[in-house]
Amino acid sequence: MAPKVVLVTGCSRFLGGHLAARFAANPDVDRVLGVDTEPPPRDLLRRMGRAEFVRADIRNPLIAKVIATAHVDTVVHASVTANPAGPSGRTVMKEMNVIGTMQLLAACQKSPHVRKLVVKSTSAVYGSSSRDPAVFTEDMGPKDLPSSGYAKDAVEVEGYVRGFARRRPDVDVTTLRFTNFIGPRIDTVLTRYFALPVVPTVLGYDARVQLLHSEDALAVLERATLHDLPGVFNVGGDGVLLLSQAIRRAGKLPLPVPTAAVPTVGRLFRSARLVDFSPDQMRFLNWGRVVDTTLLKREFGFTPRWTTQQAFDDYVSGRGMRPLIDPELLTSVERTVLDAAAKLR
Amino acid sequence: MAEARVIPLHAPGRRAKLTGVPAEPEQAAPEAPPSEWEERLAGVLAFLRRRVQGDYEVDEFGFDPDLTDHVLMPPLKPLYEKWFRVETIGLHNVPATGGALLVANHSGTLPLDATMTAYGIRAEHPAHRHLRMLGADLVFKTPVLGALARKSGQTLACNPDAERLLRSGELVGVWPEGFKGIGKPFKDRYKLQRFGRGGFVSAALKTGVPIIPCSIVGAEEIYPKIGDIKALARLFGFPYFPVTPFFPLLGPLGAIPLPSKWYIEFGEPIRTDVHGEGAADDPMLVFNLTDQVRETIQQTLYRLLTQRRNVFLG
Numbered sequence: 056m057a058p059k060v061v062l063v064t065g066c067s068r069f070l071g072g073h074l075a076a077r078f079a080a081n082p083d084v085d086r087v088l089g090v091d092t093e094p095p096p097r098d099l100l101r102r103m104g105r106a107e108f109v110r111a112d113i114r115n116p117l118i119a120k121v122i123a124t125a126h127v128d129t130v131v132h133a134s135v136t137a138n139p140a141g142p143s144g145r146t147v148m149k150e151m152n153v154i155g156t157m158q159l160l161a162a163c164q165k166s167p168h169v170r171k172l173v174v175k176s177t178s179a180v181y182g183s184s185s186r187d188p189a190v191f192t193e194d195m196g197p198k199d200l201p202s203s204g205y206a207k208d209a210v211e212v213e214g215y216v217r218g219f220a221r222r223r224p225d226v227d228v229t230t231l232r233f234t235n236f237i238g239p240r241i242d243t244v245l246t247r248y249f250a251l252p253v254v255p256t257v258l259g260y261d262a263r264v265q266l267l268h269s270e271d272a273l274a275v276l277e278r279a280t281l282h283d284l285p286g287v288f289n290v291g292g293d294g295v296l297l298l299s300q301a302i303r304r305a306g307k308l309p310l311p312v313p314t315a316a317v318p319t320v321g322r323l324f325r326s327a328r329l330v331d332f333s334p335d336q337m338r339f340l341n342w343g344r345v346v347d348t349t350l351l352k353r354e355f356g357f358t359p360r361w362t363t364q365q366a367f368d369d370y371v372s373g374r375g376m377r378p379l380i381d382p383e384l385l386t387s388v389e390r391t392v393l394d395a396a397a398k399l400r
Numbered sequence: 401m402a403e404a405r406v407i408p409l410h411a412p413g414r415r416a417k418l419t420g421v422p423a424e425p426e427q428a429a430p431e432a433p434p435s436e437w438e439e440r441l442a443g444v445l446a447f448l449r450r451r452v453q454g455d456y457e458v459d460e461f462g463f464d465p466d467l468t469d470h471v472l473m474p475p476l477k478p479l480y481e482k483w484f485r486v487e488t489i490g491l492h493n494v495p496a497t498g499g500a501l502l503v504a505n506h507s508g509t510l511p512l513d514a515t516m517t518a519y520g521i522r523a524e525h526p527a528h529r530h531l532r533m534l535g536a537d538l539v540f541k542t543p544v545l546g547a548l549a550r551k552s553g554q555t556l557a558c559n560p561d562a563e564r565l566l567r568s569g570e571l572v573g574v575w576p577e578g579f580k581g582i583g584k585p586f587k588d589r590y591k592l593q594r595f596g597r598g599g600f601v602s603a604a605l606k607t608g609v610p611i612i613p614c615s616i617v618g619a620e621e622i623y624p625k626i627g628d629i630k631a632l633a634r635l636f637g638f639p640y641f642p643v644t645p646f647f648p649l650l651g652p653l654g655a656i657p658l659p660s661k662w663y664i665e666f667g668e669p670i671r672t673d674v675h676g677e678g679a680a681d682d683p684m685l686v687f688n689l690t691d692q693v694r695e696t697i698q699q700t701l702y703r704l705l706t707q708r709r710n711v712f713l714g
Binding site for chain 1: 451
């Protein structure tokens, strides 16, 4: 059954904003409310059309009033994020993620109209270590619980969501564990990372990276909202890229950093406002992470349109990245050598 | 016909043909077909181009067949053929398609036995299968080694990974003795150690794939481990720090393995799909099967040893 009134949190960011725009374009949805602490950028606002923007902090009990008075029946919690606003934004980010979720869930629990909750979570909840199985299924847990950063936030958020589902069994709760997003339009820690002129990696490690095209992410969130598909689902593109391979495909130079120097280099990049990597994301660069998406395809009924490799290539071409060595040059060198060899015969 | 000869030369790098200039220079010399070294050069160049552009596929375990076949496997050839002169017996017992679990004895201080088995199956088996091996977590924790292990098709020895590989029809290799087997003292050679907790048997039972017992003779003698420096092992975080007659006495020279003559025998497959549903949850059955596999390997080892006249000459 299609929802009547949808509330989307984090609507000033890419996912929340475009999601609100999609619902606004859907005639079955009566009303779309977008919530965020700051107004969306102008181009995003234009896309959002008839969606209404509510400037509110989900950490504030005011959100309960919004949900109750607007008779919101479906809440899409898309504001849990790994991208801090600035060098000092990590504490704020944690507050937004964890306290915000608590407040939002409390508001949902109070409102009798709410009958569906969609939560954007992350596959970071599985952690990342050498002792992990190669592929995570939904029923697996992390080997050692993430001790800080976004992964810990996500674990806590999921904990609160489970608590909410227990207290309100009449609400359909869909938790989506996304892999890292990539795409020409989205801005994440990872897209900034690959855009660096030289890309620092951890010496002696090569992470397996699974990516999801941002358009696929939107489609999954939209499907979860418009249909009744309760449960926990891993969401990621098919296939895997090795970090070294991805860097080559992006036409960048890797800069291997010894493990001991990784925190220092991380701080350096952070204070230079290039990329803000939290320790759990650095661990991700060591080991990587791959999730099983069988459940997504079979029960959720969605197959990502882009594979990991295609999504990454779309990002590379969309951002206008040029390979380090021109492919034409490579093939011509190859031909020259072979022709010379043929003459030697 | 001349053109038909040109095409296979560039087959691995089809893009070259699409974007490059038409193959006119070749048409000018239509006679002799490209010699063997030219084809090899073309292969190397195409490989290098793929690597520079990141134009290759890895699977979800991080297995990179392109790298394995072109970089990691070739250096093993002289070791396999000339140094250890490995002889494989019963290779027909390894199925050409579908999932199968190869279980072998472990020895030799360094896991050369696993490497040689993988090379042997890739090079000599009619289907040229890749052996996907299950490794200890220490391997994957170690920088460089861990990344290389994943790229060569290995993954962590745990049931989810084993079952996933077997279900997708891969040939999986496991050395259930682990460090107890590979690091045992020389005096205990060819005495099988405990076979873990039988996790590999339950993985095979759950997926219904055959178990192929594999007995390796010769690997015990490559580094005769006569001592163990516990303090150094603790310092480096190794499970043991071996002392052989030549290591660490001769330094790096002592790291050269002794040229023993090897035999790798693949035994008759043991079926696991006849035990019905829920068999993996029957601990008694798991123990019995584990014992059966262990006994088969041990008996084969004894038989091969009685047939062997000399450690180095075979």
